Amino acid sequence: MRAEGPIPVSxxxxxxxxxxxxxxxxxxxxxxxxxxATVNVPLSQTCCGQPAFNSGNRKEARAMxxxxxxxxxxxxxxxxxxxxxxxxxxHGYPALFRDEPRTLxxxxxxxxxxxxxxxxxxxxxGVTDPKSDFSGKVTYHDSCHLRRGLGVAEQPxxxxxxxxxxxxxxxxxxxxxxxxxxxxxxxxPQISCRMTERKVERILATGASYVTAGDLGCLLNIxxxxxxxxxxxxxxxxxxxxxxxxxxxxxxx
Amino acid sequence: MELTANAFxxxxxxxxxxxxxxxxxxxxxxxxxxxxxxxxxAFPEFEATRERASRIKRDVLDHLDxxxxxxxxxxxxxxxxxxxARDAGQAREIxxxxxxxxxxxxxxxxxxxxxxxxxxxxxxxxxxxTVVESDLGExxxxxxxxxxxxxxxxxxxxxxxxxxxxxxxxxxxxxTDSIPELVGMxxxxxxAKFLSAxxxxxxxxxxxxxxxxxxxxxxxxxxxxxxxxxxVHLAVVGIEKVIPRMADLPTFLRLLPRSxxxxxxxxxxxxxxxxxxxxxxxGPERMHILLLDCGRSAILEGKYREILxxxxxxxxxxxxxxxxxxxxxxxxxVYSGPIGAVLTPLLVGxxxxxxxxxxxxxxxxxxxxxxxxxxxxDFLLELRSDARDQGLKTPGEIAAxxxxxxxxxxxxxxxxxxxxxxxxxxxxxxxxxxxxLPYPFSGWTERRDFPAxxxxxxxxxxxxRRGVTR
Ligand code: SF4
Numbered sequence: 001m002r003a004e005g006p007i008p009v010s011x012x013x014x015x016x017x018x019x020x021x022x023x024x025x026x027x028x029x030x031x032x033x034x035x036x037a038t039v040n041v042p043l044s045q046t047c048c049g050q051p052a053f054n055s056g057n058r059k060e061a062r063a064m065x066x067x068x069x070x071x072x073x074x075x076x077x078x079x080x081x082x083x084x085x086x087x088x089x090x091h092g093y094p095a096l097f098r099d100e101p102r103t104l105x106x107x108x109x110x111x112x113x114x115x116x117x118x119x120x121x122x123x124x125x126g127v128t129d130p131k132s133d134f135s136g137k138v139t140y141h142d143s144c145h146l147r148r149g150l151g152v153a154e155q156p157x158x159x160x161x162x163x164x165x166x167x168x169x170x171x172x173x174x175x176x177x178x179x180x181x182x183x184x185x186x187x188x189p190q191i192s193c194r195m196t197e198r199k200v201e202r203i204l205a206t207g208a209s210y211v212t213a214g215d216l217g218c219l220l221n222i223x224x225x226x227x228x229x230x231x232x233x234x235x236x237x238x239x240x241x242x243x244x245x246x247x248x249x250x251x252x253x
Numbered sequence: 254m255e256l257t258a259n260a261f262x263x264x265x266x267x268x269x270x271x272x273x274x275x276x277x278x279x280x281x282x283x284x285x286x287x288x289x290x291x292x293x294x295a296f297p298e299f300e301a302t303r304e305r306a307s308r309i310k311r312d313v314l315d316h317l318d319x320x321x322x323x324x325x326x327x328x329x330x331x332x333x334x335x336x337x338a339r340d341a342g343q344a345r346e347i348x349x350x351x352x353x354x355x356x357x358x359x360x361x362x363x364x365x366x367x368x369x370x371x372x373x374x375x376x377x378x379x380x381x382x383t384v385v386e387s388d389l390g391e392x393x394x395x396x397x398x399x400x401x402x403x404x405x406x407x408x409x410x411x412x413x414x415x416x417x418x419x420x421x422x423x424x425x426x427x428x429t430d431s432i433p434e435l436v437g438m439x440x441x442x443x444x445a446k447f448l449s450a451x452x453x454x455x456x457x458x459x460x461x462x463x464x465x466x467x468x469x470x471x472x473x474x475x476x477x478x479x480x481x482x483x484x485v486h487l488a489v490v491g492i493e494k495v496i497p498r499m500a501d502l503p504t505f506l507r508l509l510p511r512s513x514x515x516x517x518x519x520x521x522x523x524x525x526x527x528x529x530x531x532x533x534x535x536g537p538e539r540m541h542i543l544l545l546d547c548g549r550s551a552i553l554e555g556k557y558r559e560i561l562x563x564x565x566x567x568x569x570x571x572x573x574x575x576x577x578x579x580x581x582x583x584x585x586x587v588y589s590g591p592i593g594a595v596l597t598p599l600l601v602g603x604x605x606x607x608x609x610x611x612x613x614x615x616x617x618x619x620x621x622x623x624x625x626x627x628x629x630x631d632f633l634l635e636l637r638s639d640a641r642d643q644g645l646k647t648p649g650e651i652a653a654x655x656x657x658x659x660x661x662x663x664x665x666x667x668x669x670x671x672x673x674x675x676x677x678x679x680x681x682x683x684x685x686x687x688x689x690l691p692y693p694f695s696g697w698t699e700r701r702d703f704p705a706x707x708x709x710x711x712x713x714x715x716x717x718r719r720g721v722t723r
Binding site: 013015017018019020021022025026041043044045046047049051052053054055056057058059060061063064067095144145148149176177179180181182183184185186187188189190191192193194195196198220221223224225227228 | 262265266269574575578579610611612613614615616617618620621631634636637638639640641646650651654655657658660661662663664667671674675686688693694696697698699700701702703704705706707709710711712714715716
């Protein structure tokens with residue numbers, strides 16, 4: 001556990017959650033405050049630039065990244081309910097600014113301070129009991145960037161297992177990509193859907209009522225397919241489970 | 254081999270509808286991957302070996318000239334004739350000349366991606382040589398008139414029934430659904446060829462600089478027979494396959510079979526060092542090595558040089574969810590999966606294969622398994638960026654990106670758009686998902702719903718909260 005006193009956290013709420021699932025952002029704030037953080041929400045932030053970066057449009061990505069770097073204060077933690085957006089800042093920015101030493105230094109410093117929510121709770125705050133009253137049978141999807149980009153895999157599982165009302169079940173191939181991949185799902189929707197179908201099969205096989213993850217993109221993708229087919233499994237962001245939301249309706253599905 | 258990399262989307266759609274292929278992919282890639290993971294877990298030094306292999310390969314790339322010169326010198330010392338081809342055309346010329354000079358009419362060939370890369374079979378056939386593929390998988394697809402679809406399991410897309418039908422038609426064998434019987438038929442047929450062929454053509458997994466040896470790693474005896482029985486041996490190998498010392502070989506022999514199929518060691522490792530010496534019971538009388546540059550020197554000079562560390566184990570294919578969904582033919586050239594998505598554009602030119610770097614979700618599974626630690630996802634991203642720089646993006650995409658960046662540079666503008674989106678979204682969808690979006694998102698919503706924008710974005714909610722609590 002860290003020292004007593006308020007923990008300064010700036011929330012990076014992500015453009016996707018802002019527009020489609022504001023409940024995820026509110027839940028993140030709630031959880032952070034529960035464990036002693038003073039949450040500051042820089043309102044000039046928009047998008048980290050990941051869609052532009054991942055589609056090879058680096059000029060645009062750089063413009064967005066610059067704006068991002070200016071939007072956050074010079075110190076304190078930055079926490080986000082998204083593994084892929086955190087990965088973008090941590091690993092994408094250094095690639096974007098490799099030829100601009102000053103911005104690179106700033107990017108590296110910000111990258112040091114950025115954390116995904118579950119990793120932050122467990123690794124930085126030492127949380128062992130999330131104090132959530134969520135109840136239900138839950139399975140967890142490892143989003144690629146959270147697991148491989150940030151190495152966060154055990155933390156969300158620890159938190160889920162510590163919630164008394166949660167019956168946690170592992171799905172097979174939990175770390176296999178759900179087929180979203182941002183621009184990939186637009187460029188190659190058929191392949192993307194095939195991958196999502198396989199993911200959904202694995203989810204259904206667990207008999208869980210909820211599937212959760214640390215990335216909204218995956219959940220929108222998985223939920224979008226399940227909602228079309230009319231499957232009974234609900235998608236819910238990890239932040240909402242941790243906050244103890246029982247009505248899981250903020251994400252598609 | 255014909256290049257259809259830019260038709261990846263079309264090729265992939267076809268593959269998704271091919272039921273036999275889908276079953277084969279599920280079966281094979283899954284099995285290879287499970288075995289690979291088990292083998293890596295059971296080998297405590299896997300990480301350390303991987304690190305060492307990566308270091309050796311990096312050193313090779315840093316001094317490729319020196320190591321190649323040494324290799325050529327040592328090979329020639331042992332009676333091997335070494336040729337270097339700048340490009341595919343030159344490689345074909347050299348191969349045809351060798352065949353003519355050696356008076357060869359029948360050649361047995363063991364699987365070689367490098368040979369496939371330069372369409373070697375065509376060249377040899379043009380020189381009057383009948384080429385028989387001797388690797389079981391290659392033999393099958395040669396009969397079928399197709400190209401391989403997997404680095405280590407070229408006929409992964411064929412069922413035993415299809416194979417039996419091919420053997421019935423081409424070899425006059427009776428129909429059977431017993432795999433051992435099918436293997437027996439191929440073996441009988443091929444044995445005769447090995448004994449009568451004038452030349453054995455092979456690839457090469459490694460070139461050892463300090464001994465001038467070519468190392469072949471195979472699971473069938475064909476590599477050994479093709480290099481030992483015929484009078485002439487021709488090995489076609491990319492220049493990047495050189496390793497400094499014989500002492501480095503075990504490092505790679507530990508990694509290659511484990512990464513490929515989960516075997517601790519492959520069934521056959523042939524180390525061919527020069528021609529038959531006086532008193533040797535077997536071995537070729539003449540040995541030629543055709544070293545392929547074919548774009549590799551250019552890659553070596555640039556930011557993608559580490560792709561030349563690849564040892565062609567196919568672990569990245571087996572673990573790639575895109576490859577698992579569409580198989581190798583969709584990639585439209587010799588190399589498929591993540592390695593193909595990077596290597597093909599580098600070898601044939603990005604404009605000819607710009608579709609491939611986009612054929613990935615960037616999930617990173619390939620980098621996790623690559624035994625020589627090639628940063629495949631980073632390279633895919635880099636190639637996408639090159640595509641933009643080279644003017645290979647559609648005007649639509651560029652306009653969309655500019656518009657998107659324009660909005661994202663101003664939080665106020667974004668909020669205004671979110672507000673309008675929220676109102677429209679709620680009005681048209683009543684809070685439910687959106688079932689149909691216009692192009693280019695129409696593919697997305699064909700089988701998936703898209704969420705409706707929230708009535709009030711978080712930014713607004715936060716402002717309200719702050720206003721209230723203040
Ligand atoms: S890129 Fe790596 S994993 Fe893929 S074939 Fe080459 S060595 Fe194997």
